[in-house]
Amino acid sequence: MPETKLPKDFESQMLELLGHAEFEHFEKAINKSSRTSIRLNPAKCFTPYPLKAPIPWAKQGYFLEQRPTFTLDPAFHAGAYYVQEASSQFIEHILDSLQIPKGIYLDLAAAPGGKSTLLSSYLADEGMLLANEVIQTRAQVLKENIIKWGWGNTLVTNNDPEHFTPLEGFFDLVLVDAPCSGEGMFRKDMQAREEWSPDHVQFCAARQKRIMDQAGALVKAEGYLLYSTCTFNVQENEEMIRFLTSEFSYEPVRIPLEESWNIKETEVEADGKTYYGYRFLPHMVQGEGFFVSVLKRTAGANTQVPKRIKDFKHPYLKEVSKQDSKALDVELDFNGNGKYYLLKDSYFRMNKNWNLHFQKVSQHLNLKYFGVEIGKKQQNKWIPTHEWALSILPNNKFPSLDLPENQAIAYLRKNELKIADLPKGWVLITYHNLPLGWVKNIGNRVNNYYPKEWRIRM
Numbered sequence: 001m002p003e004t005k006l007p008k009d010f011e012s013q014m015l016e017l018l019g020h021a022e023f024e025h026f027e028k029a030i031n032k033s034s035r036t037s038i039r040l041n042p043a044k045c046f047t048p049y050p051l052k053a054p055i056p057w058a059k060q061g062y063f064l065e066q067r068p069t070f071t072l073d074p075a076f077h078a079g080a081y082y083v084q085e086a087s088s089q090f091i092e093h094i095l096d097s098l099q100i101p102k103g104i105y106l107d108l109a110a111a112p113g114g115k116s117t118l119l120s121s122y123l124a125d126e127g128m129l130l131a132n133e134v135i136q137t138r139a140q141v142l143k144e145n146i147i148k149w150g151w152g153n154t155l156v157t158n159n160d161p162e163h164f165t166p167l168e169g170f171f172d173l174v175l176v177d178a179p180c181s182g183e184g185m186f187r188k189d190m191q192a193r194e195e196w197s198p199d200h201v202q203f204c205a206a207r208q209k210r211i212m213d214q215a216g217a218l219v220k221a222e223g224y225l226l227y228s229t230c231t232f233n234v235q236e237n238e239e240m241i242r243f244l245t246s247e248f249s250y251e252p253v254r255i256p257l258e259e260s261w262n263i264k265e266t267e268v269e270a271d272g273k274t275y276y277g278y279r280f281l282p283h284m285v286q287g288e289g290f291f292v293s294v295l296k297r298t299a300g301a302n303t304q305v306p307k308r309i310k311d312f313k314h315p316y317l318k319e320v321s322k323q324d325s326k327a328l329d330v331e332l333d334f335n336g337n338g339k340y341y342l343l344k345d346s347y348f349r350m351n352k353n354w355n356l357h358f359q360k361v362s363q364h365l366n367l368k369y370f371g372v373e374i375g376k377k378q379q380n381k382w383i384p385t386h387e388w389a390l391s392i393l394p395n396n397k398f399p400s401l402d403l404p405e406n407q408a409i410a411y412l413r414k415n416e417l418k419i420a421d422l423p424k425g426w427v428l429i430t431y432h433n434l435p436l437g438w439v440k441n442i443g444n445r446v447n448n449y450y451p452k453e454w455r456i457r458m
């Protein structure tokens with residue numbers, strides 16, 4: 001049994017939502033421990049553990065037999081999978097079942113990056129994701145997770161939702177996974193139980209209104225807005241849909257469900273229409289508490305198409321010309337879709353099809369990362385970055401060395417490696433062929449280039 005009891009006011013709230021009979025089941029379930037699940041990275045093609053069962057609504061999602069020590073698994077550091085609870089992975093079903101057109105997506109409250117990595121895989125090379133986080137330290141964690149995921153189609157920004165005003169009508173899809181009172185976390189996180197109060201719910205609802213007041217305007221005509229929380233109460237869920245539709249013109253969207261999933265569809269009557277929400281209750285689904293609603297912006301809404309900027313100027317980025325970008329792609333064996341920028345003397349590569357969108361975003365937001373940082377070129381030789389190693393871009397310009405688990409862990413601890421017969425220069429270290437990072441053989445020594453701040457400290 002958990003050491004912290006459910007708050008009394010929370011019990012009353014849930015009794016009102018569920019009724020007595022169902023509340024008993026809910027109470028039992030919320031006091032049980034949760035199941036561990038992961039989502040595989042389809043670009044890295046690696047199955048790390050005995051997978052117990054698939055998550056019914058997510059093609060890449062699996063429950064595990066038990067919770068391993070992820071920190072001691074090299075595949076985890078290689079970005080082969082993301083540890084994500086099952087209900088959140090329902091976003092994949094929304095994208096797939098509605099066949100939401102790919103394009104430019106925004107994840108407005110993105111750290112640590114669970115849903116951003118999911119959106120990034122969905123978009124692949126047919127779209128661009130802007131993953132934003134307002135809290136600086138959390139934006140750093142988000143950046144690391146985006147780098148590990150490796151798809152190179154994501155920009156990471158560190159901004160308040162207020163800063164997005166110049167991007168009204170700009171996005172094909174906006175996801176607001178709102179900061180909330182976290183009732184769905186009550187079985188994992190005892191602190192969430194202690195911090196909960198009716199006042200805290202009101203505080204969260206007021207903050208969500210401020211966020212939605214911005215977010216509602218950012219979706220272009222016929223684009224999609226996804227609103228989600230990990231809480232059960234009506235104020236932070238159904239009421240937020242009511243608020244949004246009173247401020248902006250959106251159409252309802254219904255998501256196809258399988259009965260066996262036991263996800264509760266809820267209806268919100270507003271503006272003469274019926275909108276839909278989906279509530280995941282722990283006594284009914286194999287996952288944590290979650291709520292999500294999907295809306296579609298009406299056809300006549302404001303839409304912003306980025307225009308070519310004649311002389312692109314940026315405080316610290318320098319654009320690399322079309323021809324030079326092409327030449328770099330040929331030199332590096334990339335697919336020819338690349339557009340490059342220089343930050344100091346380090347090259348960043350992104351998909352050229354999204355360059356105008358990128359330039360517009362970079363004029364207004366605090367950019368922390370974008371595309372893939374490739375590295376520097378000195379005396380005609382590349383000094384590759386860790387970001388390139390972890391990305392899905394080819395790095396066959398360099399020799400590689402596959403390490404067994406114990407040596408891979410030693411590498412990730414940033415220990416000195418004693419390896420005989422290693423070629424001179426940069427060598428890519430892999431584990432089951434998954435890139436982990438670089439070493440450099442300088443003759444008398446092999447230098448370990450795993451980033452200091454990422455190393456395993458356990």
Ligand SMILES: C[S@@+](CC[C@H](N)C(=O)[O-])C[C@H]1O[C@@H](n2cnc3c(N)ncnc32)[C@H](O)[C@@H]1O
Nearest residue numbers: 109110111112113114115134135138177178179
């Ligand atoms: C539920 S978490 C997001 C989880 C993330 N989407 C994922 O799947 O990994 C909500 C995020 O909102 C951020 N946040 C807090 N206050 C905010 C605000 N006023 N505006 C926007 N985001 C905020 C939090 O720092 C937190 O990272």
